[in-house]
Amino acid sequence: MRRKLPSSTSLQAFDAAARHGNFARAAKELSLTEGAISRQIARLESLLNCRLFDRTGSRVKLNPVGARYAHHVRETLERLERDTQYIMGMPEGNKSLDIAVLPTFSSRWLIPRLNSFKALHPDITLNIAARTDPFILSGSGFDAVIHFEHPAWTGMRMQFLFQEKLVPVCHPALLIDKDVNKQLNELPRIHRRQNPDAWHRYAQEREIILDNPAQGVRYDLHEMAIAAVMAGQGVALVPRMYIENELSSGMLVSPWPVSANLSKNFCLVKPSETGINEAAVEDFERWLLAEMNSPADVLI
Numbered sequence: 272m273r274r275k276l277p278s279s280t281s282l283q284a285f286d287a288a289a290r291h292g293n294f295a296r297a298a299k300e301l302s303l304t305e306g307a308i309s310r311q312i313a314r315l316e317s318l319l320n321c322r323l324f325d326r327t328g329s330r331v332k333l334n335p336v337g338a339r340y341a342h343h344v345r346e347t348l349e350r351l352e353r354d355t356q357y358i359m360g361m362p363e364g365n366k367s368l369d370i371a372v373l374p375t376f377s378s379r380w381l382i383p384r385l386n387s388f389k390a391l392h393p394d395i396t397l398n399i400a401a402r403t404d405p406f407i408l409s410g411s412g413f414d415a416v417i418h419f420e421h422p423a424w425t426g427m428r429m430q431f432l433f434q435e436k437l438v439p440v441c442h443p444a445l446l447i448d449k450d451v452n453k454q455l456n457e458l459p460r461i462h463r464r465q466n467p468d469a470w471h472r473y474a475q476e477r478e479i480i481l482d483n484p485a486q487g488v489r490y491d492l493h494e495m496a497i498a499a500v501m502a503g504q505g506v507a508l509v510p511r512m513y514i515e516n517e518l519s520s521g522m523l524v525s526p527w528p529v530s531a532n533l534s535k536n537f538c539l540v541k542p543s544e545t546g547i548n549e550a551a552v553e554d555f556e557r558w559l560l561a562e563m564n565s566p567a568d569v570l571i
Contacts, residue, residue: 277315282344284311285323289333289341366395366551371402371416375493376537379513381417388558395551403491408540414548415555419535428541430556432563437469437533438511440518440525442503451526452479459505460487461496469508469533476532508533 287297288308298305316323323337333341372381377399388397400413405423408416417432418424441458448454456479460470470484487505490496496507497514500523508530517523539556546552 275318277318278311281311281315281318282348284308285315286341286344286348288312288324288331289337289344292332294331366548367398368395368414368548368551368555369398369400369412370555371400371406371411371413371418373418374401374403375497375510375513376417377401378494379497384562387562388555391558392551392554395554397555408542414541414546414552416540417537417559418540419537424538424540426543428543429538430541430560432537432539432559433512435510435512435535435537436529436531437473437508438525438529439473439506439508439527440497440500440511440514440523441506442500443521443524444503445506446524446526452477455479455506455527456481460484461499461505461507462487462489463493463496463508464489464491466508466533472533473508473530476530477528 283301284297284303284307287300288294291297291300294308294312295305298308301308312323319340321336322334323340324331325334382399385397388395402416402418405418405421407423408427416424419435420429439455445458446454460481462470462485467485467489470481470487474481474484488499490499493509493513496509497517499505500507500509501517511518511525511529514523514525518525539559541552541556
């Protein structure tokens, strides 16, 4: 059955007219005449069998149906342009992978190690997108996801990677007393918004006193909490694997033990069925597991 789709010319004319609220300005942007824009809009409205603009004399304004359609058309055109530019930029014969990754893991662990992957697989272009929350993988356009275990991945193929464990960390200038547990109670606490009871659970686990463990600023990402700690703004519970370099250099200190209970399992999540990029996904998975298990990169 032939698909009922408008022409790209009509869609571009509609998008420009919707953004400008004016056919003349849309025509100038697209190097067309105002009459050509009007005809393309008329063809689109005829195909849809509904009006998209309210017309008052020479003025036009999107009606509610047109405003909704304009939003979807703009997203579609932007996505099509991104995909076109992406394909144009690919060397001939190369493979590519689109991987969704948690932001802090991406910036603090994965990306600094990608030279190793590129050396092993120069024919694979690895594109990385940040995704904080779990999502439906099927139909997302991603070949795989590096994320924590979650019901959203039910039915997907999962490979365990590591267990993320949290540890309190602060700037060394903030430690002025040998009683580190006392200071942990006195230092400003930094929270991660998605894990609001972490400090309360840590205090219970370590059997230490924290007055009002919920008090303190909140950030969305571990990367933000680490930046705040680096600036000497307080103490945060962050995955130790993200701050190993700072701890080794003395830029940060953590005289408190790693939590045994505040942890998440991280996995490489793949679609339930193999896709056209399966061989490249397998190459990436083998490299990832090797990096995880290398002596220099044992995750604490």
